[in-house]
Amino acid sequence: MKTYLLVGLTAALLATACKKDNLDPNGLVPATQEGKNTGDFLLNGAAFSPRSRVSSPATKPVGAYWGHSSRGIGRVQISFFREDDDKKARSLNLFIANIRLPGTYRLTDLVSPFVIPGPQSSAQYDLPYTTPSYRPIYVTGPTSPGTVIITRFDTVAHIVSGTFEAKLREYQGLDSLVITKGRFDCTF
Secondary structure (H helix, E strand, O other), rough: OOOHHHHHHHHHHHHHHHHHHOOOOOOOOOOOOOOOOOEEEEEEOEEOOOOOOOOHHHOOOEEEEEOOOOOOOOOEEEEEEEOOOOOOOOEEEEEEEOOOOOOEEEOOOOOOOOOOOOOOOOOEEEEOOOOOOOEEEEOOEEEEEEEEEEEEEEOOOOOOEEEEEEEEEEEEOOOEEEEEEEEEEEEE
16 A cells, blocks of 8 residues: 555656646746647746636637638737736737748738738737727837747648747837747647
């Protein structure tokens, strides 16, 4: 009996030790390619971990959508949603156009946050309204670029995984944000 207890305790300790080895020093989820619907990033050096107070398909913390033509060419949208205890939502959307295979994609297309992007590759970060008529919105563009590296794009298993970074500028403003160490692993 003591032998079984000792073996079980040793296995539990080893599993815990292995799990700690897989954690990012910044507290970010491990980068995976299995369709776990996970992802996060550093926003100006602080961890941004998506979460929702309400669980519904409309408020999934991390998700992906693939819109494609009959030739298989399309656009992937990766979304990160966070609702804090104050019920204020923040979101980041990555739009990757003309995706067919894993590779590096630049997010440099100038985009208006008020027009649905067409075949553009861009990123948009939305903050809650700071006044009844103003909500800060940050976007990528030619002078504030971003990069997404797609490490897995599987149209059979419907999985998209990768890493990203970007410098976003405030739309019609002077402020900017820096996103580093971004990662995602989503089904679509």
